[in-house]
Amino acid sequence: DAGVIQSPRHEVTEMGQEVTLRCKPISGHNSLFWYRQTMMRGLELLIYFNNNVPIDDSGMPEDRFSAKMPNASFSTLKIQPSEPRDSAVYFCASSLRGLGNEQFFGPGTRLTVL
Amino acid sequence: GIQVEQSPPDLILQEGANSTLRCNFSDSVNNLQWFHQNPWGQLINLFYIPSGTKQNGRLSATTVATERYSLLYISSSQTTDSGVYFCAVEARGYSTLTFGKGTMLLVSP
Numbered sequence: 001d002a003g004v005i006q007s008p009r010h011e012v013t014e015m016g017q018e019v020t021l022r023c024k025p026i027s028g029h030n031s032l033f034w035y036r037q038t039m040m041r042g043l044e045l046l047i048y049f050n051n052n053v054p055i056d057d058s059g060m061p062e063d064r065f066s067a068k069m070p071n072a073s074f075s076t077l078k079i080q081p082s083e084p085r086d087s088a089v090y091f092c093a094s095s096l097r098g099l100g101n102e103q104f105f106g107p108g109t110r111l112t113v114l
Numbered sequence: 115g116i117q118v119e120q121s122p123p124d125l126i127l128q129e130g131a132n133s134t135l136r137c138n139f140s141d142s143v144n145n146l147q148w149f150h151q152n153p154w155g156q157l158i159n160l161f162y163i164p165s166g167t168k169q170n171g172r173l174s175a176t177t178v179a180t181e182r183y184s185l186l187y188i189s190s191s192q193t194t195d196s197g198v199y200f201c202a203v204e205a206r207g208y209s210t211l212t213f214g215k216g217t218m219l220l221v222s223p
Binding site: 044048055056058059089091093101102104 | 200
């Protein structure tokens with residue numbers, strides 16, 4: 001298996017633009033997680049899905065952020081409009097089932113909002 | 115919300131040395147995990163250990179849930195162990211993970 005795939009690996013955009021991050025989980029995994037990492041706030045779990053259904057989105061910072069999982073093999077994290085404070089590395093991870101199983105991480109997307 | 119504190123914040127070791135990293139948490143948990151982030155940013159889930167002891171090669175972890183702490187042991191450290199080690203907990207009654215700030219480990223040859 002290719003592991004968790006994220007795209008793009010790097011994204012530079014201007015404030016106010018829409019940003020879409022993409023993730024393909026490991027085939028057969030039923031849970032998918034979106035994380036954000038910054039120097040100021042460390043690692044944060046933004047949202048996770050079980051069987052394509054959002055279970056907990058308490059970490060989503062504000063309404064500008066939205067995440068979808070239309071099928072078992074694809075998820076998006078969208079920021080609209082983007083702001084400089086959204087600059088961070090965004091990781092996607094997947095596990096067989098839920099928070100209590102080993103998570104496998106993608107390489108991350110480094111987002112810079114100018 | 116639950117507080118997660120890791121110590122020490124930084125650690126420098128000579129290759130071959132042993133070390134113990136600590137994670138304290140402020141409330142009861144359903145789930146505790148240890149992660150390693152290498153110097154290139156890649157994250158790896160090391161252990162899922164809400165209680166008890168687990169071992170994986172040179173690494174082992176122990177969680178004493180009643181006393182609200184977990185320990186990660188690294189024996190015979192290698193330069194490839196360098197990076198940041200994070201502890202994360204799922205507080206009882208919640209369904210999200212809260213991370214500590216991490217312990218940055220540098221193993222020198």
